[in-house]
Amino acid sequence: MSILTVNHLSVIGKQNRIVKDISLDIHKGEWFALVGQSGSGKSMTAMAIGQLLAPNLQAKGEIWYQEKNLLTLSSSEMRKIRGKHLAYIFQDYQGSFTPFLTIGQHFEEYQRTHLKLSKKARRQQAVEALISVGLYEDIYRRYPFQLSGGQLQRVSISIALLLKPDILIADEPTTALDSVSSFKVLQLLSRLQVETGCAILFIAHDLRHVKKYANRIAVMKEGVIIETGDKNQVLNHPQHAYTDKLIQSSPSLRSRSSLTLEGVSG
Amino acid sequence: MMELVFRKQIKRRWKAAAIYTTMAFVFAVAAYTFLGLKHDPLLVNLAERLLPASLEHPLGTDHLGRDVLTRLLLGTKLTVGYGLLSLLVAVIIGVPFGVISGFKGGLIDRIFMRIADAFLSFPDTIVAIVLSGLLGPGIENLLLAIVVVKWVNYARLVRSTVITERQKDYVTVAKINGVSSFRIMRKHLFPHLIGNVLVLASLDLGKIILLISSLSYIGLGAQPPAPEWGAMLNDARPYFQSNLFLMIYPGLAIGFVVLLSNLFGDYLRDKFDVKKEVES
Numbered sequence: 278m279s280i281l282t283v284n285h286l287s288v289i290g291k292q293n294r295i296v297k298d299i300s301l302d303i304h305k306g307e308w309f310a311l312v313g314q315s316g317s318g319k320s321m322t323a324m325a326i327g328q329l330l331a332p333n334l335q336a337k338g339e340i341w342y343q344e345k346n347l348l349t350l351s352s353s354e355m356r357k358i359r360g361k362h363l364a365y366i367f368q369d370y371q372g373s374f375t376p377f378l379t380i381g382q383h384f385e386e387y388q389r390t391h392l393k394l395s396k397k398a399r400r401q402q403a404v405e406a407l408i409s410v411g412l413y414e415d416i417y418r419r420y421p422f423q424l425s426g427g428q429l430q431r432v433s434i435s436i437a438l439l440l441k442p443d444i445l446i447a448d449e450p451t452t453a454l455d456s457v458s459s460f461k462v463l464q465l466l467s468r469l470q471v472e473t474g475c476a477i478l479f480i481a482h483d484l485r486h487v488k489k490y491a492n493r494i495a496v497m498k499e500g501v502i503i504e505t506g507d508k509n510q511v512l513n514h515p516q517h518a519y520t521d522k523l524i525q526s527s528p529s530l531r532s533r534s535s536l537t538l539e540g541v542s543g
Numbered sequence: 544m545m546e547l548v549f550r551k552q553i554k555r556r557w558k559a560a561a562i563y564t565t566m567a568f569v570f571a572v573a574a575y576t577f578l579g580l581k582h583d584p585l586l587v588n589l590a591e592r593l594l595p596a597s598l599e600h601p602l603g604t605d606h607l608g609r610d611v612l613t614r615l616l617l618g619t620k621l622t623v624g625y626g627l628l629s630l631l632v633a634v635i636i637g638v639p640f641g642v643i644s645g646f647k648g649g650l651i652d653r654i655f656m657r658i659a660d661a662f663l664s665f666p667d668t669i670v671a672i673v674l675s676g677l678l679g680p681g682i683e684n685l686l687l688a689i690v691v692v693k694w695v696n697y698a699r700l701v702r703s704t705v706i707t708e709r710q711k712d713y714v715t716v717a718k719i720n721g722v723s724s725f726r727i728m729r730k731h732l733f734p735h736l737i738g739n740v741l742v743l744a745s746l747d748l749g750k751i752i753l754l755i756s757s758l759s760y761i762g763l764g765a766q767p768p769a770p771e772w773g774a775m776l777n778d779a780r781p782y783f784q785s786n787l788f789l790m791i792y793p794g795l796a797i798g799f800v801v802l803l804s805n806l807f808g809d810y811l812r813d814k815f816d817v818k819k820e821v822e823s
Binding site for chain 2: 357
């Protein structure tokens with residue numbers, strides 16, 4: 278059952294089309310990976326879904342969510358969907374937080390916009406959310422610049438999933454993290470996905486990030502989706518030459534037994 | 544290198560010392576103004592005109608026999624007070640204008656900025672003179688003229704800051720979280736602006752005081768017998784050769800206040816300017 282359907286979406290800039298007539302649908306509770314190199318229009322697609330494009334860009338086509346076309350909603354209707362049903366996390370964890378507000382104030386603002394809770398209940402909910410992503414209560418009082426990148430990314434995940442959205446759009450959330458932190462963040466995302474049952478639209482330029490967790494993969498090149506399909510099908514039997522190249526370009530270590538002193542054998 | 548650091552420290556200390564001394568002085572003056580004024584600043588007493596300095600009149604009397612010190616001190620309230628008031632109004636008008644213009648962008652921004660350009664294309668003093676000439680002389684009209692001239696600077700300053708900030712992800716995140724535009728402007732963008740606006744305002748105060756005084760000097764601002772410094776300068780003009788000090792006192796007062804507001808502005812800039820912090 279698909280929860281979000283994108284039909285013939287195009288994003289049109291002043292001079293050129295950035296996203297060209299793409300269609301995809303995301304099923305309930307699945308991990309959908311959108312892969313492609315930089316500039317292929319992945320982020321533009323993500324921004325178009327939330328009506329977040331810059332004013333000089335225009336989106337055409339249809340994006341269906343709960344029998345509503347997101348592209349035609351007024352800004353106040355859209356505001357009700359964003360945050361509550363549709364959440365985002367971004368690559369730039371540092372920039373995702375207002376520098377002079379504490380983590381707690383970020384939670385507060387979000388909760389006060391969507392929930393009617395007492396001050397105490399809000400705080401408790403926030404602290405529980407922080408603990409569920411492996412952080413501790415103390416973080417609530419901290420400012421964003423006092424936390425590490427991995428911690429900040431966990432905080433943004435905990436804020437994004439606070440209201441149990443139907444869809445989480447993760448725009449390269451691990452790209453700016455070191456490999457250990459990104460591994461942990463991915464693990465966390467997959468655990469929380471199971472717990473909350475939300476669908477994840479995971480945007481990445483590196484296939485290695487999506488190999489383990491994705492259910493389905495779409496490959497994007499120059500604004501067009503050239504291949505969509507089941508993870509194993511795309512990874513093992515790529516239909517398109519470009520997909521093949523992408524897979525080739527991110528080699529992983531062979532199994533231990535094939536490593537010899539001279540290098541990789543076989 | 545050592546010497547350079549050392550010199551910088553001395554410079555900083557000198558600045559701090561200057562600011563503290565002047566502040567102490569201002570407090571002393573203010574205390575004296577409220578506690579020790581014995582003379583009526585407006586009462587004409589021709590029997591005591593143009594007296595030299597004495598215990599009774601520490602700075603002498605002017606051409607109508609009024610105590611100069613009293614007039615000078617009460618003039619602070621007029622000149623500085625009105626300067627601050629017009630500055631405040633200019634900030635209150637300019638800042639929201641700039642925030643909305645920068646945040647909304649597009650057509651609203653273009654219209655707002657063309658209006659601002661229209662105001663900016665004439666020199667401050669000329670516009671102020673023309674306006675207070677049209678509206679008629681008087682301190683209220685002068686204030687209006689100053690606000691009209693000054694608000695544009697704040698609108699432009701704020702707009703440029705907002706434009707750089709609104710592109711950052713945290714504004715997008717706030718939008719995603721369903722926060723309204725008004726709240727984003729108030730909670731996420733506004734605090735960025737306070738520093739810049741304070742610095743510009745404190746540097747502007749000196750200019751505004753000069754503007755008030757110079758317009759009063761040519762008869763467009765405060766009307767006699769109000770003890771405004773520019774007007775006092777004008778009153779003293781005919782006695783330039785016999786009683787030079789009648790001109791020097793208000794001149795010094797203006798210079799002093801302008802210097803003070805510039806020093807304070809510099810100090811604030813040092814506080815808020817991140818670049819400077821990294822340098823030292």
